[in-house]
Amino acid sequence: MLASSLLGLSPGAEITFWNIAVSLAVSSSCALIGSYLVLRRMSLLGDAISHAVLPGLVIGFMLSGTRDLTPMLVGAVGAGLLTAYLTETLFRRARIDADASMGVVFTTLFSIGVILITLYHSQVDLDPGCVLYGQLEASAIDTIPLLGLEVPRQLPPLLVVLVAVIAFLVVFWKELKITSFDPALATTLGMSAGVIHYLLMTMVACTTVACFEAVGSILVIAMLIVPGATAHLLTDRLGPFVITALVSSWIAAVLGYLGADYFDLNAAGSITVALGLVFFTVAVFAPRHGVAIRWLRTVLLSLRIAQEDILARLYRYQEREAEGGAVSAAGVAAVGLRSTGASTVAPAIRLLATRTLLWSRWLRREAGLLRLTERGVERARELVRSHRVWESYARENLELPLDHLHASAHRVEHFITPELTSEIRDGLADPERDPHGREIP
Amino acid sequence: MPLEYNTLIVLSGTVALGAAAGIVGSLALLRRRALLGDALSHATLPGICLAYILLERRDFPFLLGGALVTGLIGVSTVALITRWTRIKEDAATGIVLSVFFGVGIVLSSYIQSHGTSGAQAGIDSFILGKTAGMVLGDLYFIGGSSLAVLLVIILFYKELKLLSFDSAFAAVEGWPVLRLDLLFLVLLTTTTVIGLPAVGVVLMVALLVIPAAAARLWTRRLGAMLTLSALFGATTGAIGTLLSTSYPNLPAGPVIVLAASAIFGVSIMIAPQRGVIARTLSQRQKKRRRARRKLLLFFFERREQGQRILDAGDFEKSLGTPQPPALREVMRDGWIRGGEGSWELTEPGIDRSIEVARAQRLWIHYLLTEAEIDRDLVDPDTDTIEAILPADVVDRLQRELQAEGRLPARGALPC
Numbered sequence: 120m121l122a123s124s125l126l127g128l129s130p131g132a133e134i135t136f137w138n139i140a141v142s143l144a145v146s147s148s149c150a151l152i153g154s155y156l157v158l159r160r161m162s163l164l165g166d167a168i169s170h171a172v173l174p175g176l177v178i179g180f181m182l183s184g185t186r187d188l189t190p191m192l193v194g195a196v197g198a199g200l201l202t203a204y205l206t207e208t209l210f211r212r213a214r215i216d217a218d219a220s221m222g223v224v225f226t227t228l229f230s231i232g233v234i235l236i237t238l239y240h241s242q243v244d245l246d247p248g249c250v251l252y253g254q255l256e257a258s259a260i261d262t263i264p265l266l267g268l269e270v271p272r273q274l275p276p277l278l279v280v281l282v283a284v285i286a287f288l289v290v291f292w293k294e295l296k297i298t299s300f301d302p303a304l305a306t307t308l309g310m311s312a313g314v315i316h317y318l319l320m321t322m323v324a325c326t327t328v329a330c331f332e333a334v335g336s337i338l339v340i341a342m343l344i345v346p347g348a349t350a351h352l353l354t355d356r357l358g359p360f361v362i363t364a365l366v367s368s369w370i371a372a373v374l375g376y377l378g379a380d381y382f383d384l385n386a387a388g389s390i391t392v393a394l395g396l397v398f399f400t401v402a403v404f405a406p407r408h409g410v411a412i413r414w415l416r417t418v419l420l421s422l423r424i425a426q427e428d429i430l431a432r433l434y435r436y437q438e439r440e441a442e443g444g445a446v447s448a449a450g451v452a453a454v455g456l457r458s459t460g461a462s463t464v465a466p467a468i469r470l471l472a473t474r475t476l477l478w479s480r481w482l483r484r485e486a487g488l489l490r491l492t493e494r495g496v497e498r499a500r501e502l503v504r505s506h507r508v509w510e511s512y513a514r515e516n517l518e519l520p521l522d523h524l525h526a527s528a529h530r531v532e533h534f535i536t537p538e539l540t541s542e543i544r545d546g547l548a549d550p551e552r553d554p555h556g557r558e559i560p
Numbered sequence: 561m562p563l564e565y566n567t568l569i570v571l572s573g574t575v576a577l578g579a580a581a582g583i584v585g586s587l588a589l590l591r592r593r594a595l596l597g598d599a600l601s602h603a604t605l606p607g608i609c610l611a612y613i614l615l616e617r618r619d620f621p622f623l624l625g626g627a628l629v630t631g632l633i634g635v636s637t638v639a640l641i642t643r644w645t646r647i648k649e650d651a652a653t654g655i656v657l658s659v660f661f662g663v664g665i666v667l668s669s670y671i672q673s674h675g676t677s678g679a680q681a682g683i684d685s686f687i688l689g690k691t692a693g694m695v696l697g698d699l700y701f702i703g704g705s706s707l708a709v710l711l712v713i714i715l716f717y718k719e720l721k722l723l724s725f726d727s728a729f730a731a732v733e734g735w736p737v738l739r740l741d742l743l744f745l746v747l748l749t750t751t752t753v754i755g756l757p758a759v760g761v762v763l764m765v766a767l768l769v770i771p772a773a774a775a776r777l778w779t780r781r782l783g784a785m786l787t788l789s790a791l792f793g794a795t796t797g798a799i800g801t802l803l804s805t806s807y808p809n810l811p812a813g814p815v816i817v818l819a820a821s822a823i824f825g826v827s828i829m830i831a832p833q834r835g836v837i838a839r840t841l842s843q844r845q846k847k848r849r850r851a852r853r854k855l856l857l858f859f860f861e862r863r864e865q866g867q868r869i870l871d872a873g874d875f876e877k878s879l880g881t882p883q884p885p886a887l888r889e890v891m892r893d894g895w896i897r898g899g900e901g902s903w904e905l906t907e908p909g910i911d912r913s914i915e916v917a918r919a920q921r922l923w924i925h926y927l928l929t930e931a932e933i934d935r936d937l938v939d940p941d942t943d944t945i946e947a948i949l950p951a952d953v954v955d956r957l958q959r960e961l962q963a964e965g966r967l968p969a970r971g972a973l974p975c
Binding site for chain 2: 159161162165166169212213214216218220221222227233236278340343345351382388389391394402408
C-alpha cells in the first residue's frame, strides 16, 4: 500500500484513516441533501427511498452482472423516483394519507428487493444484512488505484456523488430555498416546485445508492435525517443550517467510527448512535431551542413573576396601613410563602424570590416583618400602577365586569413597559382612580 | 396440498396476528400515525438484543418483553421530541427509527463478538422475519397475544372509535383521552412486537399499514373498515405462511408483505368509488354527459335564432368537428333525428334542450348577479341548479330572466 509511505501512517492507522474518509464522504453527501428533506418535512421520504432503491439496485446489478456503479445507479434512481411518484399518486388520486402511501410503496419495493436477492443469490453479491448495516469496517481492505494511491473502491463514486450534491445545491440554491419555504411564491416566480421536488428526489436516490453499499441503509437514513434535525435546533438561516448539519455529521462520523474501532462494534451502528447522541446533546443544551435553556428561561420568568407579586402585595399592605386600615403581622410575614392570587408559581420559587429580594435590597426585615425598601417601593409602585391602569383600560374598552378585571391585570402587569403604561393612562377617562375606586399611584 | 400439523399451527398464528395488525393498523391510519409503527418496530431491536445479553439464550417471551419495553420508550421519545423541541413529527419518527435501530445493530455486533456462536442467527431472524424457526410454544404466545389485543379492541370499541375521529370532542365530553391514547399505543406496541418474529423489524410496518390502506379504499364506515382490514390482514398472513413454507429459503417478512401488496393492488383497481376502474368510468361518463349537453345546447341556441335544421358545416364552424361524437348518443336517446348531413331536434329533444338551456342560463345569471362572480370564472356546465339553490331564489331568477326575454321555454321559440 502506497499510502502508508506517502502519508507516513502505520498499516493499522491507515485502515482507520481510509474508513473514516469513507464515512466522512458518506456523511457529507447525506447531511447536505438531507437538510432539505428535514426542512421540507419530508424526512420519511428519505427513509422510504433508501429502502425502496433496493430492487432497482438488484435489477441493475443482475442486468449488468458487475459491481459497476453506473447500472446500479440507474436502477436505483429509477426505483427512487418510482417511490416518490407512486407515493404522490396514491396520495393525490386515491386520497390515501401521505404517510400511509409511503408505507405501502416502500415496504412493497423493499420486499421485492429482498426476495430478488434471495432468489438470485448466486448472481447477486449482496446480502440482506449487508444492505441494512453495511461493511464500513471492510472498506479499506478492498482498494483500487487512484492518482497513485491505493484508495477504498467505494471512495471515488462517493466523491463523485458528493461533488454532484454540492453542485446541485449551488446551482439550485435559490430555487431550493424558495420552493422549500414558500412553494406558492416559487410558482408565481415561474419556478416549477414539481421539477425541483423530483430533482431533489433524484439526488436523494443517487446519494442513497452510492452510500448504501459502504455503510448500509440504516446509517444512510440516520445521516439524511439526524444532522438536519440537529441543525434545525441551532439555527434559523439556511446557509448556517446546511453548514451546521454538515459539521454535526462529521463529528458523529469520527466519534462513532473511533468508538466502534475501540470497542470492536459495528461501525455503521456506532456512527448512528453517535448521531443520536449529538442530536440529544443539542436538543438539551442548544442556546435558543434547547430543552435545558427553555426550562431555565421558564424558571427565571417564574422567579421574576414571584418577586414582582411579592413587591406588589407588600405595597398594597403599606397602602392600606397608610390609609389607617389594620394589616395583620402574620399576613405580612406569610407574603413570601403564600400563593398570591392567580399565581401558579411553585412554593420553592416563591421562597427563592423572597431570598433574592432580600439579598438585592428590594426588601428588608423589620421586627420580623418584611418591608419594602425605597427601591422596592419604587418598583412596586410601577407594578401597581400598571395593574390599575390596565384594570381601568379593560373596564373602559373591553367592558369587562368588575370581578373579571383583576385576573387579566395580574398577568399583564409583569409584561407591560412603563412607557406603555403611561401611554394607556393618558387615554383613560379618569387617570387618577382605578375601577375599584383605588388611587392609581 | 395436505397441510402438516406444524403448518396448520403456524397458519393459525399468522392469521390471528394479521387480523390484529389489520385492526390496530386501521386505528393508526385514521389517527394519521401510519408510520409511527415503523419507528416503533425499529425501536424494538435494542430491547431484543438487551434481553438476549441479559439472559444469554433465546427465551421467546423474554425477548419480546425486551422489545415491548424499548418499543414503548421509542414511541414516547417521538412524542417527547415533538413536544419539547421544534422538530416536527416526521423528523422525530426518522430519528427514533434510525438511532434506536443503530443501537440495536451495535448491541447485536456486541453479541456477535462476545456471545456464543449462533447467537447472531437468533437475532437476525427478527430483522427480516422467519416463521419457519418458530416452535409450538412461540406460536401459542403469538396467537394468545393477538386474541388478547382483539378482545381489548372489542371491549373499548366505542372509546377507540371516538378517539380516532374526534379526539378533541372526546376530551370535551370528558373521556380520559390521555389514558385511551396510552391504551392505543400499548395495543400498537404489543401487536408490533408479536409480529416481529414473523415479519421482522424492517417490514412490520407493512402489516400495519397495507391492509388498513386497502380497507380504507372500500368503505367509509369504521366498523366495516376494521372488519375488512382484519380480513385482509388474516388473508395476508395465511398466503404469506403458505408461500414461505413452500419456499423455505425465502425470508418470511417480504413474502407476507408482497401478499398484502397484492391485496392492496387489487383493491386499488376494483374498489367502488375510489378504485381506478370506478373513477375512470365515472369520469368518462361525466365527460360524455357534458358533451351531450353541449350539443343539445347548440341545437337549442340555433333554434332560438330560427334555424331548425343543422348540417355538418354548422358543426364544423362552431364545435370544431363535422361529426361530434356525442351526436350518435343523443340520436340514440331520441332527442335528435336526421342523418345524411342534416339534423334537427325531436319533440322530446326540444323539451330536454330547454331544460339544459334553462339550467345553464339561470346558473350564469345567478353567478353574475347574486354571487358577483367574474364572468370569466363562471362555469355554466350544470343542470342541477335546483339542487344547489333554494327554490325561492330559483323562482326569482326565472322571473328576472323572463323579464329579459331570455328564459328558455317552448313559447319563446320562433317556430
